[in-house]
Amino acid sequence: MKNLTSLTPSEEKILKLLKTSQEALSGEKLAQALGLSRVAIWKKIKKLKEKKYPLLTTKKGYILQNKDLFLKEELDEVITSSSLVDEIVYFLETSSTMDIAKDLADRGKRALIIAEKQLQGRGRLGRSWESAEGGLWFTLILMEALPLKRVFLLTYLSALATALAIKDTFNLLATVKWPNDVLIEGKKVAGILLEIKAEVDQLLYALIGIGINVNNAVLNKEFLHPATSISEELQKKVSRLPLLKNFLIHFERLLQEPEQILPLWKERSETLGKWVKIVTQKDTIVGKAVDIDEEGALMVITESGEVKRVFSGDCFHLRNVSL
Ligand code: BTN
Numbered sequence: 001m002k003n004l005t006s007l008t009p010s011e012e013k014i015l016k017l018l019k020t021s022q023e024a025l026s027g028e029k030l031a032q033a034l035g036l037s038r039v040a041i042w043k044k045i046k047k048l049k050e051k052k053y054p055l056l057t058t059k060k061g062y063i064l065q066n067k068d069l070f071l072k073e074e075l076d077e078v079i080t081s082s083s084l085v086d087e088i089v090y091f092l093e094t095s096s097t098m099d100i101a102k103d104l105a106d107r108g109k110r111a112l113i114i115a116e117k118q119l120q121g122r123g124r125l126g127r128s129w130e131s132a133e134g135g136l137w138f139t140l141i142l143m144e145a146l147p148l149k150r151v152f153l154l155t156y157l158s159a160l161a162t163a164l165a166i167k168d169t170f171n172l173l174a175t176v177k178w179p180n181d182v183l184i185e186g187k188k189v190a191g192i193l194l195e196i197k198a199e200v201d202q203l204l205y206a207l208i209g210i211g212i213n214v215n216n217a218v219l220n221k222e223f224l225h226p227a228t229s230i231s232e233e234l235q236k237k238v239s240r241l242p243l244l245k246n247f248l249i250h251f252e253r254l255l256q257e258p259e260q261i262l263p264l265w266k267e268r269s270e271t272l273g274k275w276v277k278i279v280t281q282k283d284t285i286v287g288k289a290v291d292i293d294e295e296g297a298l299m300v301i302t303e304s305g306e307v308k309r310v311f312s313g314d315c316f317h318l319r320n321v322s323l
Contacts, residue, residue, distance in 0.1 A: 018064035024063035101139035127241035152296030165246035178271040187228035280313035
């Protein structure tokens with residue numbers, strides 16, 4: 001694993017001990033475990049703090065304040081079990097995993113980029129994406145995965161894999177909302193951002209950005225766009241590693257069976273069958289969402305009976321419709 005907040009083996013070991021310990025660990029205990037002097041441990045703790053690891057020094061010893069940080073060995077396991085990822089680049093803090101991914105993809109890397117916190121996280125339609133510590137923020141680089149005409153499937157695939165992973169990991173029923181959201185009880189828990197590079201009619205790479213509200217506080221709740229997090233739904237903090245692993249399992253399986261993606265997405269869809277208002281750059285469409293066609297467009301039947309095909313836009317599920 002390449003890690004831009006790169007750590008020495010003894011720093012990794014200290015983090016592992018602190019992550020797995022329920023209580024503070026004294027310099028003496030750490031010194032014994034690593035076969036080093038207390039002064040050497042003190043220096044390494046200082047280095048880790050300089051690298052922005054959230055370490056607290058108390059009278060009883062050292063505490064890792066965020067126990068859900070990923071360890072190198074955990075991320076190495078993810079690489080080993082994945083057929084799509086050759087390396088993981090892990091940041092405690094970065095601008096946006098999309099920017100890092102673009103750089104790496106331009107150099108031909110099949111990488112997964114994860115950040116604990118993004119300073120310039122971005123969402124669809126040029127919006128910013130709140131990316132505080134505790135969420136699962138990552139971008140997966142996919143090289144030439146699908147013919148360009150079928151690339152739209154990647155958004156559906158990613159939302160579906162996220163919903164299935166949430167169900168498998170936390171036993172929470174997650175549904176999908178057109179075009180790119182994952183919901184729990186009607187509230188947004190995750191969003192997908194797809195960016196691609198293509199030439200003539202060939203896909204060069206796709207950057208799949210996934211943001212899942214896990215243990216982070218969800219601050220920007222709006223009436224029209226209600227949001228939630230896994231920890232809010234379960235009323236406890238959870239571990240993100242199994243969620244990431246399950247996401248990759250579902251993603252890789254569905255990528256092998258592309259004909260399954262739309263039928264399975266439709267089964268979990270919160271949008272189909274509902275009255276919707278879709279705001280696109282050009283106009284606003286109100287009608288009943290009835291299907292996704294073979295080109296990935298949402299089919300909406302308006303009040304006048306006209307069938308509109310919509311490829312992107314902001315979708316609102318209408319509760320009380322009086323047309
Ligand atoms: C949306 O619902 O508008 C899409 C949100 C996508 C957010 C993720 S978090 C990881 C990746 N990096 C970003 O800056 N954005 C995506």
